[in-house]
């Protein structure tokens with residue numbers, strides 16, 4: 202998402218940049234003037250959460266979207282054809298759509314629906330079906346609409362459309378980012394992660410001379426009367442993944458020969474005048490794919506493309522067309538961390554999608570762990586550890602990462618009652634800790650099963666998956682033959698971190714885990730005593746070992762465990778007391 206989302210990854214870049222990188226997560230719905238072009242109704246701002254019964258009964262098989270873009274008027278004209286299967290009797294079709302769009306015509310299975318039979322006062326479009334349909338039916342809805350989509354308040358964290366000129370001032374440059382609002386900012390849809398369309402066709406018509414890259418594979422363009430239509434074919438596009446980008450883009454093209462024997466088209470869409478920076482980024486594509494395919498598994502969208510597009514904000518994981526700004530500085534680790542983060546979502550977000558935003562750490566935490574992993578792959582232990590340490594310093598521990606309830610994106614990502622930015626670094630650190638606990642073989646096998654639904658993925662032998670925290674616990678238990686409920690309970694469902702208490706009594710070093718609600722916590726602890734490393738099993742949460750009064754002791758010397766740290770607490774308190782940067 203995003204990194205879009207990724208303030209936290211941004212902050213991980215350096216401690217110093219933290220304050221500047223913290224996003225303003227004020228929800229766009231806080232804009233209360235309906236005339237404000239950034240105003241969103243609560244229904245439009247909502248992304249995920251509880252669905253009405255009419256939507257639960259639908260599966261989204263196909264979206265065919267034709268959109269004509271008028272840059273000077275900041276307006277679109279669209280025809281969306283949506284095909285659904287039904288699993289219950291329905292008399293109404295209930296969709297989500299930004300209510301300021303003007304709806305010109307709706308047809309259901311080829312029959313026009315009179316305007317009196319549909320309404321969209323707040324962003325939930327209710328269409329009375331010409332006749333009720335039974336379970337097992339197909340509903341094909343054709344919706345013709347136009348208007349100005351909501352302006353993005355603070356992309357990519359608060360999404361919408363952004364109308365700009367290119368940096369040279371010569372050309373229109375338009376971007377949409379759907380995180381923080383969802384697909385209904387642009388398209389009639391069901392804005393819930395489980396209701397992504399299985400197949401998506403996009404036809405973007407823009408003034409000739411401009412390009413409109415889209416999701417999936419390019420399937421040709423046509424020109425007529427000064428307009429060019431760009432056609433794209435994709436599958437399983439996340440609800441926040443469709444992208445409408447328009448500009449005078451140029452393209453770097455290449456083919457990646459995969460270790461799995463297939464070939465992956467690589468595309469980088471950049472703006473005129475930015476060739477040098479773009480070329481530098483494009484040179485990283487093969488090594489990024491090397492890392493991902495060797496460490497995790499096959500690139501899931503090899504039949505389409507690895508795509509990156511220049512956008513006006515940090516980045517967003519639009520499927521097969523990752524949004525990326527090329528303004529980022531070099532890092533000591535030597536790779537573009539933002540591209541790696543966004544690209545991670547092709548696995549953690551697009552191939553494996555959460556079915557409830559409550560589990561969003563599966564996208565952002567694993568997606569953030571990918572940067573230390575890439576550092577380890579390219580530069581070794583020092584890059585792995587330095588990236589992890591930066592992430593450790595921004596964990597807040599104010600709210601649990603997961604509740605077990607159906608939650609909307611806003612409840613998790615933006616509201617103070619949710620974990621917000623912690624899903625990035627804390628999720629990453631939990632993954633690191635789990636890896637140290639169960640070992641590389643079991644950890645990466647569990648990740649492959651989570652992502653691909655099988656431990657032996659090869660191009661063509663897997664389907665998109667939905668992931669949950671509890672489902673991942675089951676995978677970890679199956680892979681290891683042990684029960685790690687205690688690990689998940691303590692790290693995901695409680696906010697405070699486990700605390701390792703140590704005392705010296707009568708020639709003994711005594712250790713005890715202190716965990717909220719006295720939960721069991723059987724985390725083994727390494728101890729270095731006068732240069733010798735010993736592992737205490739801590740099966741009942743306690744352990745002891747002989748240690749003289751002057752013994753030199755380091756707890757957890759290889760930094761395997763996410764736990765409370767006085768040093769980090771002092772650092773965060775000091776940081777919070779510093780004057781705010783303007």
Ligand SMILES: [Zn+2]
Nearest residue numbers: 202203204205
């Ligand atoms: Zn992200």
